[in-house]
Each structure stands twice: as structure tokens, then as C-alpha cells.
Amino acid sequence: xxxxxxxxxxxxxxxxxxxxxxxxxxxxxxxxxxxxxxxxxxxxxxxxxxxxxxxxxxxxxxxxxxxxxxxxxxxxxxxxxxxxxxxxxxxxxxxxxxxxxxxxxxxxxxxxxxxxxxxxxxxxxxxxxxxxxxxxxxxxxxxxxxxxxxxxxxxxxxxxxxxxxxxxxxxxxxxxxxxxxxxxxxxxxxxxxxxxxxxxxxxxxxxxxxxxxxxxxxxxxxxxxxxxxxxxxxxxxxxxxxxxxxxxxxxxxxxxxxxxxxxxxxxxxxxxxxxxxxxxxxxxxxxxxxxxxxxxxxxxxxxxxxxxxxxxxxxxxxxxxxxxxxxxxxxx
Amino acid sequence: xxxxxxxxxxxxxxxxxxxxxxxxxxxxxxxxxxxxxxxxxxxxxxxxxxxxxxxxxxxxxxxxxxxxxxxxxxxxxxxxxxxxxxxxxxxxxxxxxxxxxxxxxxxxxxxxxxxxxxxxxxxxxxxxxxxxxxxxxxxxxxxxxxxxxxxxxxxxxxxxxxxxxxxxxxxxxxxxxxxxxxxxxxxxxxxxxxxxxxxxxxxxxxxxxxxxxxxxxxxxxxxxxxxxxxxxxxxxxxxxxxxxxxxxxxxxxxxxxxxxxxxxxxxxxxxxxxxxxxxxxxxxxxxxxxxxxxxxxxxxxxxxxxxxxxxxxxxxxxxxxxxxxxxxxxxxxxxxxxxxxxxxxxxxxxxxxxxxxxxxxxxxxxxxxxxxxxxxxxxxxxxxxxxxxxxxxxxxxxxxxxxxxxxxxxxxxxxxxxxxxxxxxxxxxxxxxxxxxxxxxxxxxxxxxxxxxxxxxxxxxxxxxxxxxxxxxxxxxxxxxxxx
Numbered sequence: 119x120x121x122x123x124x125x126x127x128x129x130x131x132x133x134x135x136x137x138x139x140x141x142x143x144x145x146x147x148x149x150x151x152x153x154x155x156x157x158x159x160x161x162x163x164x165x166x167x168x169x170x171x172x173x174x175x176x177x178x179x180x181x182x183x184x185x186x187x188x189x190x191x192x193x194x195x196x197x198x199x200x201x202x203x204x205x206x207x208x209x210x211x212x213x214x215x216x217x218x219x220x221x222x223x224x225x226x227x228x229x230x231x232x233x234x235x236x237x238x239x240x241x242x243x244x245x246x247x248x249x250x251x252x253x254x255x256x257x258x259x260x261x262x263x264x265x266x267x268x269x270x271x272x273x274x275x276x277x278x279x280x281x282x283x284x285x286x287x288x289x290x291x292x293x294x295x296x297x298x299x300x301x302x303x304x305x306x307x308x309x310x311x312x313x314x315x316x317x318x319x320x321x322x323x324x325x326x327x328x329x330x331x332x333x334x335x336x337x338x339x340x341x342x343x344x345x346x347x348x349x350x351x352x353x354x355x356x357x358x359x360x361x362x363x364x365x366x367x368x369x370x371x372x373x374x375x376x377x378x379x380x381x382x383x384x385x386x387x388x389x390x391x392x393x394x395x396x397x398x399x400x401x402x403x404x405x406x407x408x409x410x411x412x413x414x415x416x417x418x419x420x421x422x423x424x425x426x427x428x429x430x431x432x433x434x435x436x437x438x439x440x441x442x443x444x445x446x447x448x449x450x
Numbered sequence: 451x452x453x454x455x456x457x458x459x460x461x462x463x464x465x466x467x468x469x470x471x472x473x474x475x476x477x478x479x480x481x482x483x484x485x486x487x488x489x490x491x492x493x494x495x496x497x498x499x500x501x502x503x504x505x506x507x508x509x510x511x512x513x514x515x516x517x518x519x520x521x522x523x524x525x526x527x528x529x530x531x532x533x534x535x536x537x538x539x540x541x542x543x544x545x546x547x548x549x550x551x552x553x554x555x556x557x558x559x560x561x562x563x564x565x566x567x568x569x570x571x572x573x574x575x576x577x578x579x580x581x582x583x584x585x586x587x588x589x590x591x592x593x594x595x596x597x598x599x600x601x602x603x604x605x606x607x608x609x610x611x612x613x614x615x616x617x618x619x620x621x622x623x624x625x626x627x628x629x630x631x632x633x634x635x636x637x638x639x640x641x642x643x644x645x646x647x648x649x650x651x652x653x654x655x656x657x658x659x660x661x662x663x664x665x666x667x668x669x670x671x672x673x674x675x676x677x678x679x680x681x682x683x684x685x686x687x688x689x690x691x692x693x694x695x696x697x698x699x700x701x702x703x704x705x706x707x708x709x710x711x712x713x714x715x716x717x718x719x720x721x722x723x724x725x726x727x728x729x730x731x732x733x734x735x736x737x738x739x740x741x742x743x744x745x746x747x748x749x750x751x752x753x754x755x756x757x758x759x760x761x762x763x764x765x766x767x768x769x770x771x772x773x774x775x776x777x778x779x780x781x782x783x784x785x786x787x788x789x790x791x792x793x794x795x796x797x798x799x800x801x802x803x804x805x806x807x808x809x810x811x812x813x814x815x816x817x818x819x820x821x822x823x824x825x826x827x828x829x830x831x832x833x834x835x836x837x838x839x840x841x842x843x844x845x846x847x848x849x850x851x852x853x854x855x856x857x858x859x860x861x862x863x864x865x866x867x868x869x870x871x872x873x874x875x876x877x878x879x880x881x882x883x884x885x886x887x888x889x890x891x892x893x894x895x896x897x898x899x900x901x902x903x904x905x906x907x908x909x910x911x912x913x914x915x916x917x918x919x920x921x922x923x924x925x926x927x928x929x930x931x932x933x934x
């Protein structure tokens with residue numbers, strides 16, 4: 119797949135502050151890239167540069183192979199930018215708002231009407247077309263903002279924290295909308311703090327901290343890379359006690375045995391479930407398969423002690439773990 | 451007829467289609483602003499209040515017309531104008547300020563800019579919609595203004611001139627308001643600007659109404675005098691070019707870092723500066739008094755200093771790629787050095803022309819001639835010194851535009867206030883040598899003691915030339931550092 123967007127060695131310095139420092143990634147069409155990082159990591163700065171709102175100190179951003187730093191005017195028709203603030207006019211109806219922006223994008227007559235109708239239909243705004251935007255819920259306002267972003271049919275969408283403050287239903291609906299847009303061939307660059315959401319939406323991800331890109335690739339690639347490199351893993355096991363008799367005693371025995379084992383920390387017992395963490399000591403380098411080896415050893419101890427273990431599983435490494443393992447929580 | 455039949459939307463007729471096509475052609479901001487404006491309570495409340503007030507004035511004027519005979523029309527015209535002026539010179543500019551500052555606060559102007567509409571069209575849309583709203587108010591008030599003609603005491607051309615000039619004045623005040631709105635970057639500044647704007651608009655309202663009264667009182671008596679037309683042209687020129695300059699400055703502030711923001715504002719400045727010089731020359735021709743050239747030199751020097759402070763402290767924020775394509779000395783492109791050179795070049799050119807003309811005519815007294823020569827020197831000195839000081843102090847906050855302007859204000863206070871104080875203690879407050887570099891007392895001294903003043907003029911020019919060279923090299927070094 120050819121890359122629609124290519125970011126090469128991008129840096130943005132504000133005096134001595136390096137907001138973005140030499141980051142490189144690409145985004146093919148029909149792909150959703152999740153941009154992950156703590157506050158102040160440089161996500162919004164990068165997005166603003168790609169949206170032609172700011173200029174890099176050095177580096178290049180290519181959209182369809184052409185520099186958007188050199189010719190932002192040519193790049194703008196190809197991109198749609200949705201900032202973290204929705205930017206709606208409270209005293210306009212949904213239709214008036216979209217109609218106004220369609221005019222601003224120089225859409226005329228029937229073409230404009232058709233485009234506004236199609237966007238309202240896609241974003242599920244038709245029943246709300248005569249409502250003032252000030253009367254809409256946050257989720258609906260966000261749909262209006264997304265609709266505005268789509269009016270000129272851009273090929274690249276840049277969405278800065280679009281899921282922020284949305285309720286679960288609105289988030290699921292947003293996810294479906296974004297998936298539909300990707301299936302239309304649009305490339306989507308999305309930043310979010312809600313990592314579980316991103317892992318379900320995104321095909322690729324880029325983790326950024328202190329202006330540096332720490333990991334990038336498909337979600338699976340980043341997960342497998344970071345799970346191998348992770349220094350900890352969460353484990354959950356279930357104990358069996360017929361009718362609950364002696365459960366407390368079994369639980370205490372399990373806790374005591376677990377705490378005696380090397381690498382085991384954070385043991386919690388709750389009824390039938392026992393959770394603990396396998397964690398390497400500070401300075402130890404994780405080797406491939408160390409979690410599996412440690413798990414086998416611990417399970418063997420429990421079984422040898424004749425504890426009634428009915429299930430034993432290590433929790434799957436997700437984007438949140440990947441994020442935690444590669445970042446150090448530093449902000450600028 | 452059933453309710454369902456009633457709810458079927460009407461088919462668009464030819465008029466609707468024409469309206470649609472027209473709306474497609476005009477600036478979308480105008481469509482949006484008019485839509486929003488007509489929906490507000492403020493519009494309808496002031497519209498109704500103005501009509502009611504005009505109605506009461508008409509009834510009163512009609513009832514009292516027998517008693518005040520031929521003066522009734524003029525007084526009624528001014529009374530109507532107060533009602534219309536309040537809306538045109540206060541309510542509409544204030545609404546434009548609110549609309550623009552909301553655009554900046556909600557960051558919607560960023561989204562607008564991304565559509566390709568551009569800051570100039572955004573601002574033009576704001577101005578256009580204000581003019582439309584003003585026209586709506588004026589059209590409602592026009593029948594009343596015409597009524598004042600029937601009451602005698604004022605002629606029809608004066609009424610028309612009053613309405614047209616008021617529309618121009620309204621555009622000027624809207625330009626001021628919108629420009630102020632683009633300055634508000636923080637909540638504190640916004641609150642401060644709000645009060646500044648209210649003060650400006652109240653003062654503007656006073657000037658507007660006083661202007662209408664003057665037009666009503668004197669228009670018929672002085673229209674044959676060329677001095678009246680020169681004064682009118684100067685006022686109109688000043689209003690239009692300052693409005694345009696503010697408009698372009700606001701557009702520059704709204705421009706993204708990726709755009710060439712300086713060209714428009716600098717072009718207007720060049721036109722304004724050369725136009726003002728031409729008006730002074732016209733005034734000199736009309737009056738035959740060479741002192742007009744001295745007045746022109748002083749006025750333009752002060753103005754060049756003030757504008758130069760803004761363009762000379764311009765930060766090079768735009769994309770380096772665009773910066774480099776223009777070359778270092780493309781004076782209309784962004785950048786402090788280019789701005790400084792533009793202002794200084796224009797000032798020196800106009801000063802040289804004025805000096806040459808005054809010398810050729812040979813009627814200018816020695817004192818006035820020395821002031822004509824010294825004023826641009828003081829301007830160069832006062833403009834260059836803050837730039838040099840800011841560069842000398844190696845802390846970045848000292849090199850910000852705001853700090854350079856603060857340094858300028860500090861220097862003005864020091865250089866105009868301290869020498870007379872020392873003079874008061876040592877000898878005289880207006881001591882010739884203590885006030886040699888005082889831009890106010892120094893100039894007055896040069897004019898009063900012209901026989902001793904030539905060395906002072908040379909001193910001023912010597913210091914100014916040294917500082918100008920230093921400012922030039924400082925700004926050039928800053929450019930080089932920034933580009934590295």
C-alpha cells in the first residue's frame with residue numbers, strides 16, 4: 119500500500135524546548151494510525167504541523183508525495199482537521215453550520231446541498247438538522263465537528279482527541295464512523311488517551327514521549343515487540359472450593375506460597391480469584407519467554423502444594439501495557 | 451385543507467433562485483454573520499428602539515415646527531443622527547468586536563483558515579456584514595432624515611453627505627474593533643481591551659455626532675473653499691488608510707505561520723505614507739507657506755517612529771522556505787530587518803524631498819528649516835535605540851516585540867522628562883545642550899534658538915546614524931541566527 123502521508127525527521131523547537139524531535143512515520147490510505155502519548159508529549163504539535171497550522175523547525179511532511187510545508191495551500195484541500203475543541207457556533211443550526219463551512223470550501227449550488235445532505239446522513243445528523251448546535255449533547259457536537267471535517271471529502275483526517283469526554287455509546291458510534299471512513303480509503307491520524315479504544319480502532323500506532331517516537335508499526339507488531347520487552351506480566355488464577363467451604367484458608371495458603379516465589383509481587387485474593395504480578399527486578403533485562411518460564415514454575419509450586427487451581431492465565435498484553443512499558447511518564 | 455398539505459415546503463420561485471445564486475457568489479462570512487446577526491435580540495431591540503426614538507423626535511419636531519421656524523430641520527437632523535449614530539458607531543462596532551473575539555476564543559478562525567477562505571476574506575466578511583447591518587438601520591432611519599429636509603434649515607446634499615460619511619466612519623470603527631479583537635491572546639488582555647474598546651467607541655460616537663453637527667452647521671457655507679476640501683480629503687484619507695492599515699494588521703495577526711502575512715500591511719503603509727506626504731505638498735502649494743513642509747516632516751517622522759516600532763520588532767515566524775525565497779531585502783516580506791529598512795527608506799526619501807523643496811523655495815525661516823531636518827533624525831534615533839538595547843541584553847524576553855515597545859516608552863519618558871529636570875536644578879529646564887537629544891524640548895529649542903542650533907542638528911543626526919547602523923547590523927545578525 120502506498121503511503122499517503124510521510125513524516126520524515128520532523129522537529130519543532132520552541133527556543134530550547136524540543137516539542138517534537140526527529141520523528142518519522144508514514145500512513146498509507148485506508149489506514150487508521152493511533153498517535154499515543156502522555157500530555158505534553160508532542161502529539162498535538164505534530165498534528166498541527168501536519169494540518170498546516172504550524173511550521174517545523176526541520177524535517178519534511180509529504181502528502182501524496184508533495185511537501186505540505188512548502189505548499190500548505192495545495193495540501194489543505196486534501197486534509198480534514200478536527201481539533202480537540204469542536205469549534206461550533208452556538209447560535210447556528212446543524213444545517214446552517216455545515217452549509218456555512220461548505221460555502222467556505224467553495225462548494226456551490228446543488229453540489230453543496232448534496233454534500234451537506236450526504237455528510238449529515240453519514241454522521242446520523244439528519245434528524246437534528248434544524249437544532250441549534252448549543253442544544254446538542256457532546257457526542258452530537260462531536261459528530262457535527264466530524265461532519266464539518268468531511269465536507270470537502272479530504273483524503274487524510276487528523277483527529278485530535280476526538281473521543282475525549284464522550285460517553286461509551288458515543289465512543290462506540292465514533293469508532294464505527296471511523297472504521298467506515300477507513301473502508302472508503304481515507305487515512306486517519308487519531309490521538310487519544312483512551313488506549314483500549316485505540317487498540318480496537320487502529321491498524322497502526324505510534325507511541326510518542328517527550329517529542330521522541332518510541333515505537334511505531336502495526337498494533338500487533340508494537341504489542342509483540344513490547345510484550346517481549348516488558349518487565350512485568352499480570353496473572354490471574356481461580357481456586358475451587360465446593361460450596362465455598364475453606365475458601366478463605368485456601369486463599370491465604372495460595373497468597374503465602376505465591377509471595378515466597380521469586381518475581382511474584384502484588385498478590386490480591388478476592389473470593390475464588392487470585393491476582394498477582396510477575397515482575398523482573400530493576401535492572402534485569404527481559405529475555406524472550408521469561409513470563410512463560412516463571413508461570414510454569416509458579417503453577418508447579420501451587421499444584422505440588424495440592425491447591426485446587428482450576429484456571430491459570432496470564433493477561434494478554436494490550437496497548438495500555440505497551441504504552442506503559444515504553445514510556446516513562448515524563449512530560450516536558 | 452389538511453395539516454399535511456400545509457406542511458409541504460413551497461417550491462423555490464425565480465426570486466428564491468436568484469437569492470440562492472447571489473448567496474453562492476458573496477463571501478460566506480457575510481451570509482453567516484447576517485444569519486447570526488438578525489437572530490440576535492440585540493439587533494431587534496436596537497432596531498425597535500431607534501425607530502421609536504425617531505418617531506418621537508418627528509412628532510415633537512412636527513408639533514414644535516411653528517415656533518422654531520427655519521432652524522427646525524437642522525436640529526431634527528442632528529437628533530435623528532444621534533439615534534442612528536449610537537447604533538452605527540457604538541452597537542455595530544461592538545458587536546463586530548464580540549463576534550471576532552469569539553472567533554478567536556473558540557479557535558473557529560483556525561478552522562475557517564483551513565478551508566482556504568483566508569484571514570482577509572474572514573475580516574472582509576465581518577466588515578461586509580457590519581455594513582449590511584448598518585445599511586438596514588440607515589434605511590430605516592432615512593425617511594426620518596428626509597423629513598428633516600421638509601422642516602427647512604438643511605439641504606438634501608448635506609443629508610446625503612451625512613449618511614454616506616457616517617457609513618464610512620462606521621466601517622472605520624468596525625475596522626478598529628475587529629483589529630483590537632485579534633490582539634486578545636489572554637483573558638487579562640481581553641478584559642483590558644474590552645475597556646479600551648468601550649472608551650474608543652464612546653469617543654468615536656462623540657466625534658461622529660459632533661461631525662454630523664458640523665456638517666449640518668457649516669456644509670453649505672464652506673463647500674466653495676478649497677481649504678474645506680483639502681481638510682475633508684485629509685480626514686477621509688486618514689480614515690480610509692488607517693482603517694485599511696488596521697484591517698491588514700489584523701489579517702496579518704490572523705495569518706498562519708505558514709503564510710506571507712506582511713505584504714498587505716506594508717503595502718498600505720507605503721501608500722499611506724506617500725499619500726500623506728503628497729497631501730502635505732498639496733497643502734504647501736495651496737497655502738504657499740513653506741512651514742507646511744516642516745509640519746509634514748514632524749508629523750511623518752512621529753508616525754514613522756510609531757509604525758516602525760511595530761514592523762521593526764516583527765518576529766520572523768513564517769516558514770523559512772517562504773522567508774528565503776524573498777531575499778533579505780524584499781522589504782514587503784515579513785521580518786524585522788526588512789520592516790525597519792522599509793520605514794527608514796520611506797522616511798529618508800520623503801525628508802529629502804521636503805528638504806530639497808524647502809531649499810529651492812528659499813522662504814523657509816532658519817528655525818523651521820532646522821526642525822524640518824532634525825525631525826527625521828530624532829525619528830531614526832528613537833526608532834533605532836530600542837532595537838539596539840533589546841539586542842544588547844542577551845535574554846530572549848528582552849527581544850520580544852512587546853518588550854521593545856516597552857523599552858521605547860521608557861526611553862520616551864527618560865529622554866523627554868529627565869533632561870528638563872536636571873536642567874531645572876543646574877541651569878534652565880530647556881537648556882540647549884542638556885536637551886540636545888530630547889525629541890520634544892530639543893526640537894522646540896532648535897526652532898527657538900536657530901542661530902546656535904546647527905551643531906545640535908548635526909549631533910542628532912550623528913547619533914541617529916550610528917544607532918541606525920547598529921540597529922541594522924543587530925537585526926541582520928538576528929536574521930542570520932534565526933536562519934541557521
